[in-house]
Each structure stands twice: as structure tokens, then as C-alpha cells.
Amino acid sequence: MKRDDGAPDPMDARLGARLTELRAQHGWSLGELAERSGISRSTLSRAERAETSPTAALLNRLCGVYGRTMSQLLSEVEAEPAPLLRSADQPVWEDRASGFRRRSVSPPHTGLRAELVEGRLTAGADISYARPPVPGLEQHIWVLDGTLDVTARDIEHRLDTGDCLRLRVWGPTRFRCPGPDAVRYVLAVVLP
Structure with a gap:
């Protein structure tokens, strides 16, 4: 852009x-x-x-x-990693076309296996991934505000505020915000 x-x-x-x-x-x-x-x-x-x-x-x-x-x-395109990442310094990336906003909460470090990400989807946003970037990736999806529909292995899970879904990702996934309000969630990603 x-x-x-x-x-x-x-x-x-x-x-x-x-x-x-x-x-x-x-x-x-x-x-x-x-x-x-x-x-x-x-x-x-x-x-x-x-x-x-x-x-x-x-x-x-x-x-x-x-x-x-x-x-x-x-x-890999951000500054050298530090052990503490202040809120104001957490990188934000937006896919405006799909209504997705992603904040990297964890200090980046290529040698560690887990990370936290804050995701936001606008009402009606629908994102599909054909496959995980790494097969067997473990994800914990914790909804902070709103409602999120997550589909994995052809099973749809409706998550409301406070709900947490834990799964391993092997195939296609879908994240959808049914609305009427936006959804904000934490995604914990753990490499296998």
C-alpha cells in the first residue's frame, strides 16, 4: 500500500x-x-x-x-528482538480488504516456539486459510470481545466472549465474525 x-x-x-x-x-x-x-x-x-x-x-x-x-x-522484517515489547511498540498489520487486523503481542524471537497475537475482525469479515504455514501447528484462540466462528477439520466452533478453543491445525481453517459487532481475540501459536 x-x-x-x-x-x-x-x-x-x-x-x-x-x-x-x-x-x-x-x-x-x-x-x-x-x-x-x-x-x-x-x-x-x-x-x-x-x-x-x-x-x-x-x-x-x-x-x-x-x-x-x-x-x-x-x-523477520522488524527490528532486533528484545525481551519486552511495550504496547505502543507492538507491530500492527492490517488486511483492509478482508477486515483483519493483527497485532504481534509477543516480543519476536525466531528461536522460540510460542507467540501471542491479538486479532480483530470487523463484523462480517471472513478469512480462509487453505493450509497451516506449519502442519500440526497448535493454536489457542481466546475471545476477548464479540463472537468468532472458527472452522477446522470441517467442524465449526462458535466462540463467545471468554471462550477458548485449543486445536492443532492440519488442514484448512476459517475465521469468521458473524457480527453484529467486531470481534477481538488472542491467538496463541505454538510450533510443533
Whole structure:
């Protein structure tokens, strides 16, 4: 996404550069990455050049190809990790097209297995992921405000304020806010 002055958003620029680095580390062309991810070459190219802000679904597919969680990928484009991350410094990423806002609550650290994320979905928002970035990923979803429908293994779970769902993710998942209000939840992610 572009800023008002026409320059790419700094987070999108860092993310695009990191996506380019990851592809180069694997020795893949844009065409090879497109085949592996199911994302068109033009979309991949625009994301790498920060001409567009990637969606959550697109990042999830790329994370699956690269064997990372979304938090790991996003932490790789942030500053050096510290043990304490103040609320005002917690990075926020938005997928405006889908109504999803993600705050990385845990201080980033690539060597640790667990992390906390705050998610917000606007009323009516519906996000589907074709597969987890890492098979067998453990998730704890704790709803702080609102209602969230989570579908995993073709089973839909309705979570209301205070409810917590624990699951291992092996296949497609779906997060949907049925409304009428937005939902705010904590997602604890634990690598297998």
C-alpha cells in the first residue's frame, strides 16, 4: 500500500524485500514460486516490489511454502528482538480488504516456539486459510470481545466472549465474525 506521498508503506517495503530474499535463498524464479504457492507471478512480483500490500491469505500461502508462521515472517522484517515489547511498540498489520487486523503481542524471537497475537475482525469479515504455514501447528484462540466462528477439520466452533478453543491445525481453517459487532481475540501459536 502506498502512503499519501506515493511512497510504499515502510512495513510493506521491508516485507517485500524479505520475500525477495527468501525466494532467492531457495533459488526459485517467480515462476517456480508461483507453481509452489498457487499465487500468480504478477501478484508475487507486485508484493516483492511493495506495489501492493499482501493479504493475510497470500502471506499464509507463502509461509506454508517457506515453512514459517506468519508471526515469524513478520518478525523477520522488524527490528532486533528484545525481551519486552511495550504496547505502543507492538507491530500492527492490517488486511483492509478482508477486515483483519493483527497485532504481534509477543516480543519476536525466531528461536522460540510460542507467540501471542491479538486479532480483530470487523463484523462480517471472513478469512480462509487453505493450509497451516506449519502442519500440526497448535493454536489457542481466546475471545476477548464479540463472537468468532472458527472452522477446522470441517467442524465449526462458535466462540463467545471468554471462550477458548485449543486445536492443532492440519488442514484448512476459517475465521469468521458473524457480527453484529467486531470481534477481538488472542491467538496463541505454538510450533510443533
